[in-house]
Amino acid sequence: MPRYLLDTNSVIYFFNGEEKVAHIIEKPDTKICVSFITKIELLCFASKDTHIAKKIEQFLNEIIILFPDEKVTRLAIDYRKNLKLKIPDAIICATAKAFRLTLVTADKELLKKLKGVKIISPV
Secondary structure, eight states, rough: OOEEEEEEHEEEEHHHHHHHHHHHHOOOOEEEEEEEHHHHHHHTTTTHHHHHHEEEHHHHHHHEEEOOHHHHHHHHHHHHHHHOOHHHHHHHHHHHTTTTEEEOOHHHHHHHOOSSOOOOOOO
């Protein structure tokens, strides 16, 4: 079963109609996850538009939200210190690695810096 961790920009691309992300999300027998950080970012982003906020909340209710455990915390610290990632990005990348998920991101910085995590770009 394919297993993916979507970062915030991937979900935004999905809501903007990006077919590559829709293909991943809508594929049968696919496990779709986001980090709690992505949930926070999405709900803050959508807070000004109640229609979009409802769509995002419905989407979040249909997927798996992952929270950090000790392994994610340690990896995030390592990524922050050694790769100089922003804290949200470090947590998202650490979550993908710890849970052995393919990270779906358009963040070119992560594509260059992150090793040991399978990454695909939605664009």
